[in-house]
Each structure stands twice: as structure tokens, then as C-alpha cells.
Amino acid sequence: MNRLITLIFVILVLQACSEHSDHEPSSGAQGMAGAKGTFEFKPDDWVAGETTFWKDTDGVDPGTAGCHIGTDEDGSPNGRMFGEACLPDGLLVESNPGAGELHSHKDDIGHPDKFDCRAWCIGNGSSEGRCEAATAPPCERSARCVCD
Numbered sequence: 001m002n003r004l005i006t007l008i009f010v011i012l013v014l015q016a017c018s019e020h021s022d023h024e025p026s027s028g029a030q031g032m033a034g035a036k037g038t039f040e041f042k043p044d045d046w047v048a049g050e051t052t053f054w055k056d057t058d059g060v061d062p063g064t065a066g067c068h069i070g071t072d073e074d075g076s077p078n079g080r081m082f083g084e085a086c087l088p089d090g091l092l093v094e095s096n097p098g099a100g101e102l103h104s105h106k107d108d109i110g111h112p113d114k115f116d117c118r119a120w121c122i123g124n125g126s127s128e129g130r131c132e133a134a135t136a137p138p139c140e141r142s143a144r145c146v147c148d
Contacts, residue, residue, distance in 0.1 A: 025037050025113055026060060027037055040111060043108065043110070048108065053075070053105075060097070063145055065137050066095055069140060073104045074106075087131075090118075091117075092120075117146070128147070132144060
């Protein structure tokens with residue numbers, strides 16, 4: 001019985017680690033200062049088992065707050081959306097791919113990039129930078145890198 005409990009615990013820990021592990025930056029973020037890689041993201045209204053379709057308003061542009069807009073497979077908006085965000089560790093969640101590019105999320109799971117705003121700003125000639133909340137209509141809440 002103890003072995004079974006231990007095995008279940010190990011499986012749960014490995015699953016949790018694999019769900020939150022970072023991957024290489026998206027093609028749009030490759031080579032950009034501050035790019036930390038992508039991670040798996042489930043929207044608040046996650047639809048298990050479905051392939052969903054999306055368009056991003058800003059592409060990979062950490063200096064612009066963006067909105068990820070849900071669509072049908074022909075690109076017509078369906079009312080779903082989520083904005084970019086600042087993580088508790090100060091990193092920016094930056095949605096991708098290119099602006100207006102229709103793309104799918106298998107199992108309704110996206111793979112946004114993470115950006116270190118300080119590194120992104122310094123890499124673009126500023127002396128400092130931070131992640132800051134912003135709006136990106138039609139999303140009421142989003143975020144962007146702000147440079148000093």
C-alpha cells in the first residue's frame with residue numbers, strides 16, 4: 001500500500017512539473033532580448049479535448065499590450081478572449097504568433113512566451129524595464145513591458 005501511495009505521489013509530481021516546464025521561445029520571440037521560452041496555458045474558460053482557434057492582436061511585441069481573441073476555424077470571433085499578463089515573478093506573458101494570424105490550440109491549450117521586461121528593455125537601449133498592467137481592447141486586462 002505504501003508503494004502504491006508513493007508511486008501515485010511521484011506520478012503527480014512529474015505531471016505537475018511537465019505541465020509547467022518551459023520550452024524554447026516561439027518563432028516570433030527567438031533571438032529577442034528577454035525571451036524566456038513558452039509554457040502551457042489553459043484559459044479560464046478552458047474547453048477540454050477541443051481544438052480551438054485564435055487570433056492575436058499584437059503578435060510578439062512585449063512593448064504593446066495584446067489580446068488573444070477566440071474565433072471559429074474561419075476566423076470569425078466567438079466571444080472568447082484573454083489578455084497578456086504580469087506573472088508574480090515579474091515576467092510578462094506574451095501571446096503569439098504574428099498579429100492577426102489565425103492559429104489553433106490543440107486541447108484548448110496555448111503556448112505563450114514569457115519575457116523578462118528588464119532584459120527586453122535593456123536589449124532595446126533603455127536603462128530599465130518592468131511588466132505593467134494595461135488594457136488591450138477588446139480585452140479589459142492585459143500587460144506590457146514598460147521601459148525607462
